[in-house]
Amino acid sequence: MADGVTGVVTLSPEEGERVRGAAAGLGDDAQFDDITRPELMEARRTGDIALVHSWELVTAVDGPGTRMTMFMSGCPLRCQYCHNPDTWEMKTGTLERVEDVVKRIKRYKPIFNASGGGLTISGGEPLFQLSFTRRVLKEVHDAGIHTTIDTAGYLGARLRDEDLDNIDLVLLDVKSGDEETYRKVTQRELQPTLDFGDRLNKMGKAVWIRFVVVPDLTDSPENVENVANIVARWKSNVERVEVLPFHNMGKDKWDNLGMNYQLADTKPPKPEDVEKIRDVFRSKGLEVY
Numbered sequence: 039m040a041d042g043v044t045g046v047v048t049l050s051p052e053e054g055e056r057v058r059g060a061a062a063g064l065g066d067d068a069q070f071d072d073i074t075r076p077e078l079m080e081a082r083r084t085g086d087i088a089l090v091h092s093w094e095l096v097t098a099v100d101g102p103g104t105r106m107t108m109f110m111s112g113c114p115l116r117c118q119y120c121h122n123p124d125t126w127e128m129k130t131g132t133l134e135r136v137e138d139v140v141k142r143i144k145r146y147k148p149i150f151n152a153s154g155g156g157l158t159i160s161g162g163e164p165l166f167q168l169s170f171t172r173r174v175l176k177e178v179h180d181a182g183i184h185t186t187i188d189t190a191g192y193l194g195a196r197l198r199d200e201d202l203d204n205i206d207l208v209l210l211d212v213k214s215g216d217e218e219t220y221r222k223v224t225q226r227e228l229q230p231t232l233d234f235g236d237r238l239n240k241m242g243k244a245v246w247i248r249f250v251v252v253p254d255l256t257d258s259p260e261n262v263e264n265v266a267n268i269v270a271r272w273k274s275n276v277e278r279v280e281v282l283p284f285h286n287m288g289k290d291k292w293d294n295l296g297m298n299y300q301l302a303d304t305k306p307p308k309p310e311d312v313e314k315i316r317d318v319f320r321s322k323g324l325e326v327y
């Protein structure tokens with residue numbers, strides 16, 4: 039797995055060691071050309087600086103109300119249906135300072151207040167550059183803004199309880215319901231996500247679950263039943279389940295990266311099949327969208 043910090047460093051005898059973002063696997067941002075590599079490493083460790091992939095202002099997705107969504111670079115999973123494979127290796131994005139990011143988010147507070155919205159940190163995986171994410175969540179939450187993370191849960195154990203106090207809502211992806219299918223979909227283990235879901239359940243933390251229906255990959259009746267049973271055991275804190283149909287709009291990104299998109303020939307599921315899967319979740323007493 040990319041640790042997100044190793045990479046090539048350019049050395050110039052006159053100036054000492056200087057980091058070129060792209061060469062160091064940390065995006066390409068000229069404003070940080072005057073920071074030395076050790077300084078940047080330290081800033082990333084403390085969360086002063088992180089690689090932010092992109093931003094979006096959206097309504098009615100990624101949480102309630104109007105959301106400012108900050109997509110972080112870096113992800114340990116390798117989902118076959120990923121829309122943002124360019125976030126995986128910490129190569130694209132902009133190096134941002136934590137205080138600038140917090141300032142930018144706070145400017146939108148009136149919009150968040152008027153719409154019942156807030157900040158969503160997504161990715162990639164928002165817990166990959168945890169020091170930075172942790173600090174943004176604290177400062178934004180302290181400012182009275184609703185906070186959400188959109189996570190696969192694989193790194194959930196990295197969050198301390200006090201970090202979770204700064205998160206109002208967790209959007210948790212459950213990508214499949216047994217180890218074998220989960221590994222096929224993500225190349226990683228399911229158990230950390232289950233452990234994280236159990237922990238959120240014990241704390242009574244508000245959770246929205248997401249499950250993506252991919253024909254011939256995640257849509258078997260057994261897999262759907264397994265996912266629904268997992269989620270049902272968290273019923274007391276799961277506010278809604280979003281069953282999302284796969285679409286292959288991410289294909290171009292895979293092609294541009296020269297990566298093999300295994301789902302190139304997979305069609306989106308039929309609406310009636312998605313509805314049947316929603317019914318499985320409903321039959322367990324869950325609120326489904």
Ligand code: SF4
Pocket residue numbers: 113114115116117119120121122123125161162163190
């Ligand atoms: S967890 Fe999200 S960002 Fe990471 S590989 Fe899967 S879909 Fe892509």
